[in-house]
Amino acid sequence: MVGSYANGAGAGGGKNGAAERKLDELRRRLGKAEGDPLRIAGVGAGAWGSVFCALLQDAYGRDHRDKAQVRVWRRPGRAVDRATAEHLFEVINAREAVLRRLIRRCAYLKYVEARLGDRTLYADEILRDGFCLNMIDTPLCPLKVVTNLQEAVWDADIVINGLPSTETREVFGEIGRYWKERINPPIIISLAKGIEASLDPMPRIITPTQMIANATGVPLENILYLGGPNIASEIYNKEYANARICGSDKWRKPLSKFLRQPHFIVWDNSDLITHEVMGGLKNIYAIGAGKFPFALNHCLILFTACLVLS
Template sequence: MVGTVEMNHGSVNSNGSLHNSSGAEEKLDELRRLLGKTDGDLLKIVGVGAGAWGSVFAALLQDAYGHFRDKVQIRIWRRPGRSVDRSTAEHLFEVINSREDVLRRLIRRCAYLKYVEARLGDRTLYADEILRDGFCLNMIDTPFCPLKVVTNLQEAVWDADIVVNGLPSTETREVFEEISRYWKERITVPIIISLAKGIEAALDPVPRIITPTQMIKSASKSFSLFFFNEHELAAGVPIENILYLGGPNIASEIYNKEYANARICGSEKWSKPLAKFLRQPYFIVWDNSDLVTHEVMGGLKNVYAIGAGKFFILLPILLFYPQKGKPYSAIHNCLLKFFVMFRECPSQAILQALQDETMNDPRERIELAQSQAFYRPSLLGQP
């Protein structure tokens, strides 16, 4: 018929892209087989943490596989009780009315009226409430598909097959210690994909860094979980079941189909099939076995970016050197130059370089920075 288009082999995602149902189903079936799933047994995927990247990652999976309701369940956990302030509610209302597809979806779901009331100040919205409608509090301008939201952590994770860590590195250890308590009665081993970027510093027995996957591994050991691993009884989630996914990615750009790539790193047993499962036409995921290097560099990339900006500003600036009576570059006063020029240093030399003008041992400041009293977003009511 003139003026119509038939689409028998695909359907439209909430971000406007098409997915091939048969190809997606084949990838889903392959992963289900690897995890030992039988007919009628749902593959349960849970995102823990609902920041921008964690929410978008769950939305990507929901768009790609959520319509296979008899084979997979995709949910996301976030803390309850975080209210949306009046100015954000007003901006959210503007976003909704600027997007006809979003407006129609909310009206169809009988969810539009509450946003009108919030705009008028007659109602308070909550972060978990708007997440169900496809809005992340950290990324209001990029609506995505509606998500299944759970606010009880035990309910979310106790029988999950795949857990996606979308928490900041500062909260990863604390939350996964709680999760480990709910896994004490588990028989099957979960797979954990960490999206967290960041590292902790440890001082004993020598100065070193701790990555989020190491925090997760350590947290699972602390409650004496026991799984059979290669015919041996092993404590905690085995490291081969903990992976890291990262790359030069911006959440809103990925959901808006701007081309991006990432690597999922860890044991080949899971990195290869998961890379295939996560790969989309505009989001290319490669597998890699080098977990620690990618995770460390994912945590340090922002530090390097700030350092590069600092170098860029300081390079053209000249200061007067009174003792020699001539100018010199301001870059010579930058501590970062020391690490760039002399990177092969023992740990004690690095600590010495970090001493301030009072020559105080930087270990005290590092210990303070790692203490819960210094920075704990959950105490501040942050997501």
């Protein structure tokens, strides 16, 4: 197993200068021509997927629009219920900066109407204003939201898989059809946690990165996994966190440096399978540990057994 820490802060030039240097370095590695922006597409807009794309938008897409573009795909048509709309209105009015931003964008009135029950809001609509339906209390930056999957991914250089593992195979199977004519495969960073069991041709587990490779034909060296554990809202609120990006030597070090933020430390590691499996099992371990609240020895035995079996 090989692991290291990426220090992407840079020396001198300030925050924006360091970000631009990291962006330029990754663009060079990808062979991007001058005037051709780095295109980052998030697939899935749950809490972690939305926050991850918002971090990249804040770091690169906002101040370097000519060099980086960030967009997020989510399915259209999911309505925001009345109680959530009322709570969202309270969140907006409690944050002066958010309120001013919506007024400037001529977007505030629709939240007033939704609060009164005169209008229905939709999840993709509010995400454009920076509100993830799974995380209403943590406003994000405004995001470019696309509801057509082909439009979102067909020319993307980097794709962020923010889907649940249960949906990863199906959605990336559709994406694979759009990429059949591509000459250069994109880089895919999977945030999905979970595993599938298969008995054919022999008993084995299938991780999300393997699902993506099988569904799209993208070589596994271009598919990486990023895991914490982390809490999405804490990361966007700039509480200290760290994560590991795991995968091939070719991309994990450049990406760890690119993704690193002052409050979000990204390590790189070569052991993709172990990190994916443990990411999928951590919640099961937590449930098991909860069965022994008054028996520490039993809890330790459980975790030791799980780690040995892993």
